[in-house]
Amino acid sequence: MTRLRLGQIEYLNCLPVYYALEEGLLPLDGELVKGPPTRLNRMFFEGDLHCTPLSSIEYARHAGDCFILPRLSITSDGRVASVLFFSHLPVTELEGKRVCVTTASATSVVLLRILFEHYYHVEVELYPVKADLKAMLEIGDGALLIGDDAMLAHQQVIGEGMPVFITDLGQVWKDFTGEKMVYALWVIRREFAEAHPGETTALAELLYHSREIGMGNLPALIKKAHRRTGLPLPVLEDYFHIIRYDFDGDYRRALLTFYDYAYKSGIIEERVRLSVWGEDKCQR
Structure with missing residues (x-):
């Protein structure tokens, strides 16, 4: 084998x-x-x-x-603390702005796009770049970071008193749908x-x-x-x-x-069935 x-x-x-x-x-x-x-x-x-x-x-x-x-x-069931969106402006004021998103993530970028479209009703330009909070906020009005990068950036914001808004996407998803993420x-x-x-x-x-x-x-x-x-x-x-x-x-x-x-949102082409190992039938 x-x-x-x-x-x-x-x-x-x-x-x-x-x-x-x-x-x-x-x-x-x-x-x-x-x-x-x-x-x-x-x-x-x-x-x-x-x-x-x-x-x-x-x-x-x-x-x-x-x-x-x-x-x-x-x-997570609401707040996740490691999928964070940092922005110069409140999220609802980002219409037409460039938003930097980490290239390390797939799901979180889609989650952000869904929330912009269906919850905030704000259209932005998503711009994939390497994870670096200050560099991202120099070329865009928002920055999506995930994992340890997000948690360390949060501490950086607190420690340096950076004037940015921090949005926890897990919590926003919960507010929007009432569901876990x-x-x-x-x-x-x-x-x-x-x-x-x-x-x-x-x-x-x-x-x-x-x-x-x-x-x-x-x-x-x-x-x-x-x-x-x-x-x-x-x-x-x-x-x-x-x-x-x-x-x-x-x-x-x-x-x-x-x-x-x-x-x-046209991100996937068809609805999905879950195929779980050891179960007799898919879930829908």
């Missing part, structure tokens, strides 16, 4: 799921490959990864190529899963068990996150209490709501 290559988003939001694997508390018969979401997305679809956390919008575009692993996602899913290539069903089921169990260990060791997890990023301990404690990793019925409904808006 080909040695498993498992993607790992190099942001703190993945740390609880991989903590037990990184610390050697659970064995992984395979290789961890780290990178930002967009790079892992590309590697997965090019066949360089067997399994990875995938931007949820990319699943919608490639649902026939993979299965979703059960009981795992990266989600699913940012990423763990997926496995369809041909790999069908050829190796036992290994696929074992991997799904391993990742879920690793998540349980990680979330059950929050003090150690927070200390590791602090060493990695330098973010203040209270910020990290708050973050790991609001980020979620479930994928139950509520989260599935929320994800399909997100896909419905993506479809209305």
Whole structure:
């Protein structure tokens, strides 16, 4: 059998799921490959990864190529603290303005576009650039950052007293739809899963068990996150209490709501069915 290559988003939001694997508390018969979401997305679809956390919008575009692993996602119920929009003006006053968006994200850029179109009713120019808050705000009137970049930029704004507005997109999505927000899913290539069903089921169990260990060791997890990023301990404690990793019925409904808006905006070409490994039928 080909040695498993498992993607790992190099942001703190993945740390609880991989903590037990990184610390050697659970064995992984395979290789961890780290990178930002967009790079892992590309590697997965090019066949360089067997399994990875995938931007949820990319699943919608490639649902026939993979299965979703059960009981795992990266989600929030309102405020998320790591998908932040920084702007010189209130969001409702950005009509016709240029907005810089990080090239590290796929789902969050689509979420921002949906919110501009359907919630704020504001038309802007989305301009993809490398994540750097000050540089982004020099060439645009807004900046979308995700993950550790967003959290560090938030601390920068506070520390330097920068005169910018900060909008948490998870909270705005909740205000708009009343739903949770699913940012990423763990997926496995369809041909790999069908050829190796036992290994696929074992991997799904391993990742879920690793998540349980990680979330059950929050003090150690927070200390590791602090060493990695330098973010203040209270910020990290708050973050790991609001980020979620479930994928139950509520989260599935929320994800399909997100896909419905993506479809209305012409971002995806057809409505999406969820194909979850180990389940007899797709969800809609």
